[in-house]
Amino acid sequence: MKANIVINKITQLIPVDEIKGPRRGIEMKNIRKIEDGIIAIYNNKIIYVGSGELPDHIQTDNDTIFIDGSGKTVLPGFxxxxxxxxxxxxxxxxxxxxxxxxxxxxxxxxxxxxxxxxxxxxxxxxxxxxxxxxxxxxxxxxxxxxxxxxxxxxxxxxxxxxxxxxxxxxxxxxxxxxxxxxxxxxxxxxxxxxxxxxxxxxxxxxxxxxxxxxxxxxxxxxxxxxxxxxxxxxxxxxxxxxxxxxxxxxxxxxxxxxxxxxxxxxxxxxxxxxxxxxxxxxxxxxxxxxxxxxxxxxxxxxxxxxxxxxxxxxxxxxxxxxxxxxxxxxxxxxxxxxxxxxxxxxxxxxxxxxxxxxxxxxxxxxALGLQEKIGSLETDKNADIVILDVPNIDYILYHFGINHVDTVIKNGKIVVSDRKLIKE
CATH class of the missing domain: 3.20.20.140 (Metal-dependent hydrolases)
Structure with missing residues (x-):
């Protein structure tokens, strides 16, 4: 399978995965944090989430868009x-x-x-x-x-x-x-x-x-x-x-x-x-x-x-x-x-x-009954992804009152880049 978009070298990747449906109690706090993270997208779906390099079954070519996640935190779309x-x-x-x-x-x-x-x-x-x-x-x-x-x-x-x-x-x-x-x-x-x-x-x-x-x-x-x-x-x-x-x-x-x-x-x-x-x-x-x-x-x-x-x-x-x-x-x-x-x-x-x-x-x-489609970064879920120009999630709350978002991907399409809307 060929990836359309790859986000790699992610400093902190937070997939909010492993639990289906709403998190409660200690589950809300116990979320994975992946260093040197990587995500691959094909059309509107996520096809790989992990760290390091892509596995062999995920292919790329000259048409694949690569986004450098160095110094960035990547989350599911809000x-x-x-x-x-x-x-x-x-x-x-x-x-x-x-x-x-x-x-x-x-x-x-x-x-x-x-x-x-x-x-x-x-x-x-x-x-x-x-x-x-x-x-x-x-x-x-x-x-x-x-x-x-x-x-x-x-x-x-x-x-x-x-x-x-x-x-x-x-x-x-x-x-x-x-x-x-x-x-x-x-x-x-x-x-x-x-x-x-x-x-x-x-x-x-x-x-x-x-x-x-x-x-x-x-x-x-x-x-x-x-x-x-x-x-x-x-x-x-x-x-x-x-x-x-x-x-x-x-x-x-x-x-x-x-x-x-x-x-x-x-x-x-x-x-x-x-x-x-x-x-x-x-x-x-x-x-x-x-x-x-x-x-x-x-x-x-x-x-x-x-x-x-x-x-x-x-x-x-x-x-x-x-x-x-x-x-x-x-x-x-x-x-x-x-x-x-x-x-x-x-x-x-x-x-x-x-x-x-x-x-x-x-x-x-x-809260909208959409937990099977969105809300976490997992294979086969919709590619709704936010890239924030911060090194970790604590920084989002620490430095308040500004917009930390650099890039937004919605349903597999880049809709915000360098903090600017991309209009079709």
Whole structure:
């Protein structure tokens, strides 16, 4: 077999292999580190991972692209399993409100927050939404993110929710980054239903979910289970309805207040429970028993600046599989920089570099049900590879606030080289 691309002389190669599915507990820390590493790619697949020279059965010729990994660290492509990719407008005006002491929920109740983004998203055309999201994806790709989850939730009516999901699906066809869509019609309560939340829940269940499912626009169904938004009973009804229509449950759980969202994630068989900054031990134990992945979003806690972070260290020590994501959105966490998220997780959750890498690769892939295809560097897996201009993974976290990515290979194609996007 002839290799199209070979990365050789790699100073530190981290394949994150040997364990199928999400890593948990000590598995998150115990990852292989290969010196003088080498990877061979044929078309869109990895065909060899090891050290030293290629084995005899892997051939090269004058057409083979060789990439020198000297002084570099090579990782699986980063997986950002919680984003609000498609939206209209921005909310920089809320920074002043936050500095003046208004809370996230106070801004929302005043007509800002998610509801502000809803207005902007409804006004925007599909073309305008796609153009804005394309720029976001470009920035993510240059930061090493090769797969993202994209939620709706800035429509809150059938037409606008479908518009968001259609944009995400179209972008998946044209952009190198792979996009997995999530329906989040229950992201907030629209003003016309503020006195009839149950009525809006019925709209989500009886109108939105069937149409999203029928058009095959999403893989997952999510809900913002939070005080002042959707309670446990309402959230459960929505997630169970999603399951009936083939949508796997995810849940915004216990972000601001201990609502019992973690317990609910276990009850409904959610793939992930996200945020969890206010989750209680009972809920975390229920998640651990049912194998729910804790998808943590330290950038949101950092930006909200309320001093409340998820207990990431405790979660890992109790055996929960932990993933990390940006929560990219126009309000509570407007950043595409997953490397910043990795640093915050290390600082605020006391996660080691090895645990952080596990969280943004194989556990992120598992949080999207894609662990058989991406998330580790193994033979026959997709060739999603990030080359960082650092000598080891500790350096990624030590030298924070900059982009360490030099080269990105996505599905076997070089899409970022010398820190610049390569456009076809």
């Amino acid at each position: 997986v950002d399993a919680h984003t609000h990719l498609v939206h209209g407008g921005s909310r920089e005006n809320e920074l002043k409100m936050k500095l003046e002491g208004m809370s996230y929920m106070e801004i929302l109740k005043s007509g800002g927050g998610i509801l502000s983004s809803v207005k902007a998203t409804k006004k925007a055309t599909e073309e305008e939404l796609a153009e804005k999201a394309m720029k976001v994806l470009d920035r993510m790709l240059k930061m090493g993110t090769t797969t993202v989850e994209a939620k709706s939730g800035y429509g809150l009516d059938v037409e606008s929710e479908i518009k968001q999901l259609k944009v995400a699906n179209k972008l998946n066809d044209v952009h190198p980054v792979d996009i997995v869509s999530t329906f989040l019609g229950a992201h907030a309560v629209p003003n016309e239903y503020k006195d009839d939340v149950d009525g809006f829940v019925e709209v989500v269940i009886n109108d939105m979910i069937p149409k999203v499912s029928e058009q095959k626009l999403a893989t997952f169904c999510d809900v913002f289970c939070e005080e002042g938004v959707f309670n446990i009973e309402q959230s459960k009804k929505i997630l169970e309805a999603g399951k009936e229509h083939g949508l796997t449950p995810k849940i915004h759980a216990d972000e601001l207040y201990p609502m019992g969202g973690a317990q609910l994630s276990a009850q409904v068989g959610a793939l992930t429970a996200d945020h969890l900054a206010a989750a209680e031990e009972e809920g975390l134990l229920a998640m651990q028993r049912e194998g729910v992945i804790a998808n943590l979003l330290p950038g949101t806690s950092f930006n909200l600046n309320v001093g409340k972070y998820a207990c990431g260290r405790q979660m890992i020590d109790m055996g929960l599989p932990v993933a990390l994501s940006t929560d990219y959105n126009p309000g509570s966490c407007p950043t595409e920089n997953i490397q910043l998220i990795m640093y915050l997780a290390s600082l605020k959750y006391k996660m080691t570099a090895e645990e952080v890498i596990s969280a943004v690769t194989i556990n992120g892939a598992s």
